[in-house]
Amino acid sequence: MRLSNFNFNLPEELLAEFPAENRDESRLMVVHRKTGEIEHKLFKDILDYFDEGDVMVLNNTKVFPARLYGNKEKTGARIEVFLLRELNAEQRLWDVLVDPARKIRIGNKLYFGEDESLVAEVIDNTTSRGRTLRFLFDGSYEEFRIKLKELGETPIPKYISRDVVPEDEERYQTIYATEEGAVAAPTAGLHFSKHLLKRLEIKGVDFAKVTLHIGLGTFNPVEVEDLSKHKMDSEELFISQEACEIVNKAILNKKKVCAIGTTSMRAMESSVSSAKTLNPFVGWTNKFIFPPYDFSIADCMVTNFHMPKSTLLMMISAFAGYDLTMKAYEEAVKEGYKFYSYGDAMLIL
Incomplete structure (x- = not known):
């Protein structure tokens, strides 16, 4: 896999300048890895894909006005x-x-x-x-x-050409953000509303919280054609014993473990035991995931639509498979899905 494999044509009008009116009413593309089937839903429909005992892993980092x-x-x-x-x-x-x-x-x-x-x-x-x-x-x-x-002001991404507005302070933050330290939001989590989290909880879905303070390393452009030569900037990571117990119980009971966002996925993959369970962690990670890669913990994930040639797109391709990812992105462009931080979401099962 080379850098040029991850280029695609993204029309400028598909870059989301504003968030969806309601957090959980952005669009959701559901991608089934086993069958290659692609469905088009609203984000709140995510409820239909999870059952009692399944676990969602949330990154509770909080963006500061950087x-x-x-x-x-x-x-x-x-x-x-x-x-x-x-x-x-x-x-x-x-x-x-x-x-x-x-x-x-x-x-x-x-x-x-x-x-x-x-x-x-x-x-x-x-x-x-x-x-x-x-x-x-x-x-x-x-x-x-x-x-x-x-x-300071809310550090909405540079591609958004407008000025920061008061609503950005709230919307460029997940509703479960508690640990201050990120300079960019874990954007897959932006789609969860209080109401949706409550409904998932009532259904019996468990939540494990990890903290990965996102720096700009996640978004730094890859400037080498040979991906193995790219170095990620280190980011601070905390995984508690409690989060490990929730995740490992789900693995033991053969329940779904869903990474909410590429940062939650990177967090988990940075601290895996030899038995392919999650270990507690305090420190820094510069984990860079690109195809081919064997994932150890999560068996599904929620993510936004990412930019061409980004490390985030590379991780998605490693998880969903390169061909299916590129097919899904082609469909997203054709169907007018919104891309990047304030854009729509994808659930990969």
Whole structure:
């Protein structure tokens, strides 16, 4: 499998600029791996495919307002700063992306907020992820984090050409997000409403929660034709003993284990025992899944429709099979399904 195998023609109008009016009423394509059958449903119909004792694995990471706008000292040039990762809480060091990058040098200061109460100094210009900033702020760490939240905005993806609107703050977040630390939402989970989760619960479906803090590594373009040479950026991962017990019980009882999103799938595949059960995990993962790949835990998954040549499309192809995935994507384009973060969903059985 080469990078060029994952290219396809995606009309621009199929990129979702806004979410569906109701979370659980986006469209759902159901893909059956055994038969190759493809069905067209609404997301709330997912209820019909699960029974008592089946488990859905949710990524409960929470997106923080990672995009800030500052002004460069002396010139006043407007600079976008995208917070990627906190390196040191005490020293207020962060890995960031800056745009336009060419204007930023070591030693430059950036001022944020109308009162310029938050200042950052560029202390490293050479990290693979962009820049390292030290924030200068008079106040406690708690006050500093409140300030970041106040000045930051919801980091909706760059392809969305409109401005951020108030509803993005709620809609670019799953309803079960509790653990803050992601700079992008686990988008397959955006389709679940409180009502739908309740109905699944009443039906006897169990939920296991894992935490994978999504960084931009998930979306970084693959720039090598030979996929084995691509390196994923590491992302922080937590899998509790409780989540393992819920998942492993379902495996033992031969019930469905459904990964809600590529991040939940990567999380599980990053911590598998020799007996093909799920192990607890605390640490970082840079797991990159592409065909051929033998999955150990989940036997079905929910995912959005991904961009050409993306690592996410490669994982889907490894799970559903390359030919069936490309057939499903061809059908999605033909049927006008919406793609990417605010787009429609696919259930692979």
